[in-house]
Amino acid sequence: MSVTEIETTKERLITSGLALMSEKSYHGAGLSEILKRADVPKGSFYHYFKSKENFAVEVIARNSMDHLEKMKSILSDKATSPMDRIYGYYSIMRDFYRSNGAQRSCLIAKLALEVSQLSEPLREAVKGAYDQWSQLLAETIREAQEIDEIDQSFDAEALANVLINDWEGATIRMQIEGNIKPLDDFFEVILEHGLKLKACKSD
Amino acid sequence: MSVTEIETTKERLITSGLALMSEKSYHGAGLSEILKRADVPKGSFYHYFKSKENFAVEVIARNSMDHLEKMKSILSDKATSPMDRIYGYYSIMRDFYRSNGAQRSCLIAKLALEVSQLSEPLREAVKGAYDQWSQLLAETIREAQEIDEIDQSFDAEALANVLINDWEGATIRMQIEGNIKPLDDFFEVILEHGLKLKACKSD
DNA sequence: AAAATAGTTGACCAGTCGGTCTAATATAGT
DNA sequence: ACTATATTAGACCGACTGGTCAACTATTTT
Numbered sequence: 344m345s346v347t348e349i350e351t352t353k354e355r356l357i358t359s360g361l362a363l364m365s366e367k368s369y370h371g372a373g374l375s376e377i378l379k380r381a382d383v384p385k386g387s388f389y390h391y392f393k394s395k396e397n398f399a400v401e402v403i404a405r406n407s408m409d410h411l412e413k414m415k416s417i418l419s420d421k422a423t424s425p426m427d428r429i430y431g432y433y434s435i436m437r438d439f440y441r442s443n444g445a446q447r448s449c450l451i452a453k454l455a456l457e458v459s460q461l462s463e464p465l466r467e468a469v470k471g472a473y474d475q476w477s478q479l480l481a482e483t484i485r486e487a488q489e490i491d492e493i494d495q496s497f498d499a500e501a502l503a504n505v506l507i508n509d510w511e512g513a514t515i516r517m518q519i520e521g522n523i524k525p526l527d528d529f530f531e532v533i534l535e536h537g538l539k540l541k542a543c544k545s546d
Numbered sequence: 547m548s549v550t551e552i553e554t555t556k557e558r559l560i561t562s563g564l565a566l567m568s569e570k571s572y573h574g575a576g577l578s579e580i581l582k583r584a585d586v587p588k589g590s591f592y593h594y595f596k597s598k599e600n601f602a603v604e605v606i607a608r609n610s611m612d613h614l615e616k617m618k619s620i621l622s623d624k625a626t627s628p629m630d631r632i633y634g635y636y637s638i639m640r641d642f643y644r645s646n647g648a649q650r651s652c653l654i655a656k657l658a659l660e661v662s663q664l665s666e667p668l669r670e671a672v673k674g675a676y677d678q679w680s681q682l683l684a685e686t687i688r689e690a691q692e693i694d695e696i697d698q699s700f701d702a703e704a705l706a707n708v709l710i711n712d713w714e715g716a717t718i719r720m721q722i723e724g725n726i727k728p729l730d731d732f733f734e735v736i737l738e739h740g741l742k743l744k745a746c747k748s749d
Numbered sequence: 750a751a752a753a754t755a756g757t758t759g760a761c762c763a764g765t766c767g768g769t770c771t772a773a774t775a776t777a778g779t
Numbered sequence: 780a781c782t783a784t785a786t787t788a789g790a791c792c793g794a795c796t797g798g799t800c801a802a803c804t805a806t807t808t809t
Contacts (some may be wrong), residue, residue: 352786368660370573374767384788385768391786395767446663452718453659457571459722460649470722497739504719505712505735508728512715515655516707519662519672525711532708536700537740555756577797587758588798594756598797 353391355381360402365450369399369458369465399454400468406450407472414476418483425487429480430534433510437526445517452511477503493538509533556594558584563605568653572602572661572668602657603671609653610675617679621686628690632683633737636713640729648720655714680706696741712736 359381363372374395378385392398417432440448451472459466481503487493493502509529516525562584566575577598581588595601620635643651654675662669684706690696696705712732719728 366663368571368573370571370766371660371664373765375765385790386770386788387786389768448659455718455722456651456656457574457660460569461574466722466724473719473722497735501731501735504728504731505716508715508719508732509708509712510715511718512711512713513708515658515714515718516676516711519658519669519676521669525707528704528707529711532700532704576795578795588760589758589800590756592798 352383352387356383356388356391356398357402357405359383360398361406361450364399364402365447365453369454369461396462396464399458400464403451403454403465403468403472407468407475410451410472411475411479414479418479424492425483425490426492426538429483429487429506433530433534436510437523437530440514440517440523440526445521445523448514448518449511452514455511473507477507480506506533555586555590559586559591559594559601560605560608562586563601564609564653567602567605568650568656572657572664599665599668602661603667606654606657606668606671606675610671610678613654613675614678614682617682621682627695628686628693629695629741632686632690632709636733636737639713640726640733643717643720643726643729648724648726651717651721652714655717658714676710680710683709709736 356377360372360377363377363380366372374385374388378388388398392401414432417435418428420428423431451469454465455469455473459469477500481499484493484497484499484503484506488495488497488499513525513529517523559580563575563580566580566583569575577588577591581591591601595604617635620638621631623631626634654672657668658672658676662672680703684702687696687700687702687706687709691698691700691702716728716732720726
């Protein structure tokens, strides 16, 4: 039980930090507010984390891992075709924003711009998240190319990176527009149109 | 001369704020540092701007307008074909990051995530920038579609938004990766490959 | 020249920031 | 029971935040 208690305090801090940094930013989420929401005194915070920076690295890692697991559970489902899995993944993400509101977006994207210049460890944490996501997506794309669901002239890694980046760009726009139309545009132009075109160059 | 002096002080503040907020974030760029770099005392700042928030709105508007002018000068050059203009625009942007370093990126994208939930006026300023850029790009896309340089089955507005969003996503990734490969991926997958495919659906 | 306005200047403010420290308490090992 | 360690607890710290203010100078208007 003591072990679970230990986990619980740290857990509450990470959960609280995740929520607050997603809502406000890294600088916007003050320690005092994080502590208040987690109902944990400051001393305990500095027992588990050596600094706010260090704390944020763990928050990012946690968020990154959670999302990767979610991706895996969808993209590794061999019962469905690769392209349908990719489509399904983005559908689920879009549904999430549709029901949870277009205001709160991906923590990693949020911190990426704010913090990549501020702190090397934070930059690396964000980079790790992106790289893992891209790699997983690239595998699924390769599967799709093998059965000719996606044009083989695409470079799988490059396409995966572009898809990940495009989606993040769309979620940014979603936040400033206040609705999920940018995600719909991504679906229409990239997924439903662009990826289904065949290679017969115009020139 | 007195008029230009007046302009100069405000100008120096905006320039300084633009630089510092691009480098650090909105929260990361403190007033004192902005003032120090502009060599302007605090009192003068509050003579021209009623708050930091108000100041940031003007900084965003300025940055947005400058970029729009730059876009216009490239995308409205009727001497070149529409698609070449689009390609040229992104080439120039990529060259900029190639020579100026992959660390400093678009201020508007940077502030979009950090600040869209914090302040309505700031959100609107950012939204205005995006909307103007998208609109201008959409016009050029329509031109390209008229001469069949871009497949006519694309919705021009949606495609313009996607291009804008994708590019922002790519610059984010560029910053966390520390190099411009994400921009190269954008070129390869979106511009050189995706847009040149013709519509012959696979299903 | 007088009065009014525009702009400059930096000391000052309350509040908050991330972080430290010491004391108390709980838990575990012996 | 005794000791060592893990955890809780919050008062406290200097530094810095955005913002105010009253005094001052320069410019314009009348």
